[in-house]
Amino acid sequence: MKNVYMDHASATPVRKEVIEAMLPYFDQHFGNPSTVYDMGSKIKQVMEEQRAKVAKLIGAKAEEIIFTSSGAEANNLAIKGAALARQKKGKHIIISAIEHHSVLNSARFLERMDFEVTFLPVDEYGLVDQQRLSQAMRPETILVSIMHANNEIGTIEPISELSAICRERGVIFHTDAVATVGNIPVDVNELNVDLLSLSGVSLDAPKGVGALYFRDNLRLMPLIHGGIQESGRRGGTENVPAIVALGKASELAAKELPDKVNHVQGLRDLLVAGVPERIEQVKYTGHPKERLPGHASFCIEAIEGEALIFMLNQSGIYANTGSACASKALKTSPVLVAIGIPPALAQGSVVFTLSNSNTVEEIEYVLEKLPVAVDKLRSLSPLWRTKEAA
C-alpha cells in the first residue's frame, strides 16, 4: 500500500544527517555542560555553536536564543515570562483569536493572575487588522502576541506592520513562529519582534526541542526555575543531543529553504487547483496568497473531518483535521469559527501540510483518492442526500 504522509505540521521524520549529528551526544560526549572539567566545557562549547546556528537561521545573535523542550514551552515562557516580569507596568495583554493553545491557555492562566486579556478578532482569511490592534492598545498594555502563521488555515500574519504599532508605544511583541521557521524565511529584525518561538518539528529535528528568541537581554520570569542555565532564564540540565539536533537542522534549513519553498509551493498549487475540480461544494480556507507555501486546507460540505481522515488513512494517506492538539479536545475548531466558517461546514475540515519528501505522484494519488472518500462519506450522509434530491 502507498504511504503518503501529508501531515508535516503535526510531526516530521527526523533527517538522517540530524540523527547522525546527535547520536554521539547520548553515550560518548555525554557530560553535563555545567561541569567545570574538560568534558563539560567541551560540551558547553558545542552547545554554544548550536545556539549560533539557530540564531543565524532567524537573523538573531547567539546570546538571544534560549533552548526549550518544545515550541509550546517557548510560547509559555514568552507569554508568562514577559508578562510576569512586567506586571508592575500594567496587567493588560493582547493576543489574536486564532493563537495556538499554548499561547491561548498561557493567556487564560494570566487572567487567573488578575491580568486582562483582549482577544483580537480576525477577518475571513484569518488576518489580524492593524487598526483593530491600535484600538485595543491601552496605557497598561505590556505585551502583544500574534502568531506568524496559523497551522490550521496557513495564513501568514502581517507581523512587521503589527509589531511597529507596539514598538512605537514600547510594548513587547511576541510571535509564535512554530509554523514558519523551517517553512519560510524568518528574520527577527525584519519582523521587528522582541520574542519569537520556534520548534524543531518544522525543521525535521526531533520532537522535544524548541527555542525562544529574546531581544537584547529582555527580562523574562523563568518558566522552569532552577540553576543559571540559559542565562538564568531556563533551569534544568541542557538537553545536549536535542540541542545538537536543532543546530544541525537549522544549518541545513538555512541552505535548503529556498528550494523547499519552491518545491512544496508547486505541489500545494496542484492540490489546490485539483480539489475543487473533482469535489463540489468545497471551500479553500485561509488566505489565498499570504499563506504557508506547503499548506492546503479545505472545508468540505456534509463531511465529518475525522471520518475523512480515517478513510484517507485506509488508502495510506495521512492528513489532519484542525490542529493536532485540538483534534481530540474539541468538536468545532475555534480557528474556523473565528474566520466565520459555519459550524456544520467547519466539521468537514481537512488539512494537508507538505514537505520536501512529497512528490507530484503523491499529489495525483491524493487527487484520485480524496474524491472517492468524499463521495462515499456523502452517500452515507442524510443531509447530503436531501440536498442532492432537491
Added chain:
Amino acid sequence: MKNVYMDHASATPVRKEVIEAMLPYFDQHFGNPSTVYDMGSKIKQVMEEQRAKVAKLIGAKAEEIIFTSSGAEANNLAIKGAALARQKKGKHIIISAIEHHSVLNSARFLERMDFEVTFLPVDEYGLVDQQRLSQAMRPETILVSIMHANNEIGTIEPISELSAICRERGVIFHTDAVATVGNIPVDVNELNVDLLSLSGVSLDAPKGVGALYFRDNLRLMPLIHGGIQESGRRGGTENVPAIVALGKASELAAKELPDKVNHVQGLRDLLVAGVPERIEQVKYTGHPKERLPGHASFCIEAIEGEALIFMLNQSGIYANTGSACASKALKTSPVLVAIGIPPALAQGSVVFTLSNSNTVEEIEYVLEKLPVAVDKLRSLSPLWRTKEAA
C-alpha cells in the same frame, strides 16, 4: 590516559539498549500521538506502555505519571502546580533548606506570588527533623516538599515519617526523588507521598526527560499550558523518543537495581575507608549510613574544590564539587552551609557519584591520585603551610 568517570549525579552515558529502543521513533515511527490515524494511535499506545513501565518502577499506576522534559521541570510543576491549584485553601508552603535549585527557586517564585515559605533547617547530617516539621505546620499550609536524597551530601531523608505528618493534616507532600530513582528502590506508597519527581539521568536514560508522579487525580495547575496532552497537566507534543528511552531505562532499572546497589556500595565503602587513611584533615559529609549507596562526599581542609577538580581531570578522573548547577553560580554551597560546615572547609568540597560501570581498579586509581593532588594544592596554600609549620 585513564578515563575514570565518577560524576554520575551530573550526567550519565545513555545505555546501548536504551539508545536502540529509542532510535526507531526518530524517523520510522515519528507520528504525533495526538493524531487520529493509525500511525498516531499506534504511537500513543507505545507511549502508554512506557508510562506503565515508569509507574511500575516506583509502585504507581500508569495514569499517575506525567512525562516532563527534566527533573527540574517535574519539580517546578509539582511545587507551582500544586500550590497555585490550592491557593484558595492557604498560601503557606514548607521546604527544606537543602532542596535543589529547581525546588528552591520555585518556592522563591511563589513568594513573589504572595505565598509564605518556611525553609526547614537540617541537622549536621542534612536530616530534616519530624518535630520541626510538625512545629512549622500552620492551618494555611498547603504543601510540603522535602527531597528524597541530596546529591551533594548523599543523605536520604526519612520521607515516610515526614509525609505521615502531612497526611494526617491533609497537606500535600512532594518529594524530589531525582537523586534516588534508579539508585535505590523507591515506592510511592511506602514513601506515602502525593507527588514525586524523577529524572532520566539516574536511570542512564538521555537528558531531556523526566516524570512527575501525582496521586489519584490530584489537581495541578499546568506549568506548560497547551492542549490536552498528559491528562491536561502538560501541554506540547509528547517527546516520544525520550519517553520510549525512559520506559526502557525504567524496565532495565527495575531488574538490575539490587545488583547495582551492592556494586556501587562496595566501591563507595572502599573509597570512604581509603580517603582518610591517605589524606589528613578530611571530613566525610552527609549521613554515614542513611545515604545513597554510590555516593561519597568530602570536605578537604585548605583546598579549593574547583582547583582539585581540575587537578583530578588532568589524571583522567571526573568528579564534582557541590551540585552541578551550583558549581558556577555560587562560591559557597548552601547545602554545606546548612549542615554547619565552616565556609573555609566548604570550599574544599569534592563529590564522587558511582555507577555500575565503575570498578575496584578505578577506586584504587582515585585513592592513588587524590592524595597527590591534595598534597600539591596544599603545598601552594599559604594557610596550609602556616598550619604545618605550627
